[in-house]
Amino acid sequence: MRDTxxxxxxxxxxxxxxxxxxxxxxVFLTIFVALTGAFAFYIGGFFDRGxxxxxxxxxxxxxxxxxxxxxxxxxxxAEERKxxxxxxxxxxxxxxxxxxxxxxxxxxxxxxxxxxxxxxxxITVNALGDPDNGVIxxxxxxxxxxxxxxxxxxxxVSAMTKxxxxxFILAATIAFLFTMSGFELVQNSVKAWxxxxxxxxxxxxxxxxxxxxxxRGVLEAPTLVYFLSMITFFLFATGIAVxxxxxx
Amino acid sequence: xxxxxxxxxxxxxxxxxxxxxxxxxxxxxxxxTFGEITAVDGISLTxxxxxxxxxxxxxxxxxxxxxKMITGFLEPDSGWATICGHNIHEAPKLAKSMLGYVxxxxxxxxxxxxxxxxxxxAEIRGFRxxxxxxxxxxxxxxxxxxxxxDQTIETLSKGYKRRVGVAQAxxxxxxxxxxxxxxxxxxxxxxxxxRELIKAMAADKAIIISTHILEEVEAVCSRAVVINRGAIVAxxxxxxxxxRIRHHGAVSIRxxxxxxxxxxxLLMDAKFVAGVETLGSANGHLxxxxxxxxxxxxPADVAALLHAQHIPIDELYIERGRLDDVFRQITTSDxxxxxxxxxxxxxx
Numbered sequence: 001m002r003d004t005x006x007x008x009x010x011x012x013x014x015x016x017x018x019x020x021x022x023x024x025x026x027v028f029l030t031i032f033v034a035l036t037g038a039f040a041f042y043i044g045g046f047f048d049r050g051x052x053x054x055x056x057x058x059x060x061x062x063x064x065x066x067x068x069x070x071x072x073x074x075x076x077x078a079e080e081r082k083x084x085x086x087x088x089x090x091x092x093x094x095x096x097x098x099x100x101x102x103x104x105x106x107x108x109x110x111x112x113x114x115x116x117x118x119x120x121x122x123i124t125v126n127a128l129g130d131p132d133n134g135v136i137x138x139x140x141x142x143x144x145x146x147x148x149x150x151x152x153x154x155x156x157v158s159a160m161t162k163x164x165x166x167x168f169i170l171a172a173t174i175a176f177l178f179t180m181s182g183f184e185l186v187q188n189s190v191k192a193w194x195x196x197x198x199x200x201x202x203x204x205x206x207x208x209x210x211x212x213x214x215x216r217g218v219l220e221a222p223t224l225v226y227f228l229s230m231i232t233f234f235l236f237a238t239g240i241a242v243x244x245x246x247x248x
Numbered sequence: 249x250x251x252x253x254x255x256x257x258x259x260x261x262x263x264x265x266x267x268x269x270x271x272x273x274x275x276x277x278x279x280x281t282f283g284e285i286t287a288v289d290g291i292s293l294t295x296x297x298x299x300x301x302x303x304x305x306x307x308x309x310x311x312x313x314x315x316k317m318i319t320g321f322l323e324p325d326s327g328w329a330t331i332c333g334h335n336i337h338e339a340p341k342l343a344k345s346m347l348g349y350v351x352x353x354x355x356x357x358x359x360x361x362x363x364x365x366x367x368x369x370a371e372i373r374g375f376r377x378x379x380x381x382x383x384x385x386x387x388x389x390x391x392x393x394x395x396x397x398d399q400t401i402e403t404l405s406k407g408y409k410r411r412v413g414v415a416q417a418x419x420x421x422x423x424x425x426x427x428x429x430x431x432x433x434x435x436x437x438x439x440x441x442x443r444e445l446i447k448a449m450a451a452d453k454a455i456i457i458s459t460h461i462l463e464e465v466e467a468v469c470s471r472a473v474v475i476n477r478g479a480i481v482a483x484x485x486x487x488x489x490x491x492r493i494r495h496h497g498a499v500s501i502r503x504x505x506x507x508x509x510x511x512x513x514l515l516m517d518a519k520f521v522a523g524v525e526t527l528g529s530a531n532g533h534l535x536x537x538x539x540x541x542x543x544x545x546x547p548a549d550v551a552a553l554l555h556a557q558h559i560p561i562d563e564l565y566i567e568r569g570r571l572d573d574v575f576r577q578i579t580t581s582d583x584x585x586x587x588x589x590x591x592x593x594x595x596x
Contacts, residue, residue: 010371088356093345
């Protein structure tokens with residue numbers, strides 16, 4: 001077990017540094033911070049609402065993540081397969097799960113870092129009023145968990161293809177379906193031919209409804225379990241995909 | 249996914265290093281198909297400590313697939329492979345820790361510096377602290393990477409990139425080395441350097457290198473295995489392989505064209521000559537090849553025979569044959585056989 005953690009940690013360190021070895025990090029972080037701010041101020045009406053909270057800031061995270069998280073996730077395995085380094089990685093004395101976990105943790109930490117960089121929003125709202133910082137903290141946590149779920153989906157899709165563009169589009173689409181699964185768009189299309197139980201189940205898988213609960217300050221066990229099982233499920237799926245597709 | 253815990257068979261538990269007696273690499277009846285295509289069709293081989301096995305075959309013969317199964321990247325459909333006695337799929341971590349592998353094209357993380365990349369490999373290999381620095385220095389020195397240690401790998405020339413691949417494989421001084429075309433794309437000096445390196449390491453390791461450069465086999469390999477269409481078609485030293493060629497040990501001579509008829513007649517009648525071939529004429533000389541009968545042909549006999557009739561010999565040498573010819577002979581005659589067999593079956 002310690003071995004597993006050590007190896008995953010070594011992989012994660014390498015991966016994390018790799019983001020900063022290319023302009024990817026600076027481009028991503030800049031756009032992330034700029035867009036989260038822009039959405040909150042211009043579309044969310046941060047000032048017009050006259051309330052000291054970050055609700056308009058967090059409300060747009062799911063939509064931003066649909067675009068930005070697949071951009072981080074697409075390279076996770078597709079690049080490794082394209083450049084052939086997967087053969088090197090898989091013949092080192094590490095297990096595939098350690099590699100999958102390490103890569104995922106690095107990407108997650110990278111997005112976590114991007115979230116941390118949005119701290120001026122928090123300072124602003126505290127300077128202007130007296131917000132409920134507990135709600136803000138749970139919202140940040142919720143946003144981070146949601147990013148993890150999107151990333152795990154992206155990791156799986158990235159393992160399915162060598163082509164990063166395909167990985168991006170597929171990951172964004174699947175993430176979109178999960179986000180919207182509680183809403184009419186998805187529900188109408190499945191209600192017609194699936195039994196009630198299944199449509200209910202699909203509805204309960206909605207990332208958006210779980211995230212909205214958290215941003216209201218409600219951090220419950222089912223929501224935590226939901227996000228963590230999404231991550232676990234898609235990381236195992238990544239394992240299968242890597243195993244099946246690595247040689248192609 | 250198949251997530252196996254690396255458990256050891258009880259017998260192997262005490263010999264975590266390696267069994268001094270057994271082969272360091274063993275492959276048994278490896279099979280692999282990709283859809284309709286049979287890539288590897290029952291390859292077995294063993295490599296002992298001190299051996300450098302040259303893995304030869306036309307492109308697409310199954311060399312890389314076999315190496316990928318031996319190194320544990322691919323799982324065979326059937327058959328097994330062991331590294332130092334440890335099954336690569338049942339005890340992957342243990343087996344892989346005793347293995348250095350240079351995959352085809354020597355891939356590496358191109359955005360890293362050479363030093364950072366080797367550092368990452370060292371850490372994964374379980375080295376910590378000062379030992380990492382020492383290992384990087386050692387490997388860089390052996391592969392001549394010192395000048396580019398702090399350059400990012402993507403800026404390096406093909407030759408350096410290849411050597412980065414070799415450096416990461418030898419960093420932990422493994423008992424087993426598997427290299428897929430380690431000298432591909434190197435200039436003659438670099439090739440020489442890598443071959444010297446392989447020779448220097450050969451004594452206490454078991455090494456497999458795949459190549460399509462046949463001179464390499466003579467230069468570094470103690471044994472050559474030729475595969476074609478996923479099966480082994482020849483296994484032996486370079487000399488063994490050369491013996492397979494028809495004109496191995498033949499004596500070639502050049503005689504003036506005006507005396508060539510006499511020379512041909514003499515050679516044809518000689519009891520130690522199995523046959524005579526003419527290989528064309530140039531500059532007033534005819535090139536004749538005398539094929540040996542039985543045990544071999546002594547060039548002195550040929551010289552004496554012609555001297556007795558005062559036929560001047562311009563040039564005389566024993567032909568060893570070229571590995572290229574052996575290679576072509578082995579791999580194409582095998583194809584021919586299969587083809588005729590296939591037609592026979594179709595007719596029946």
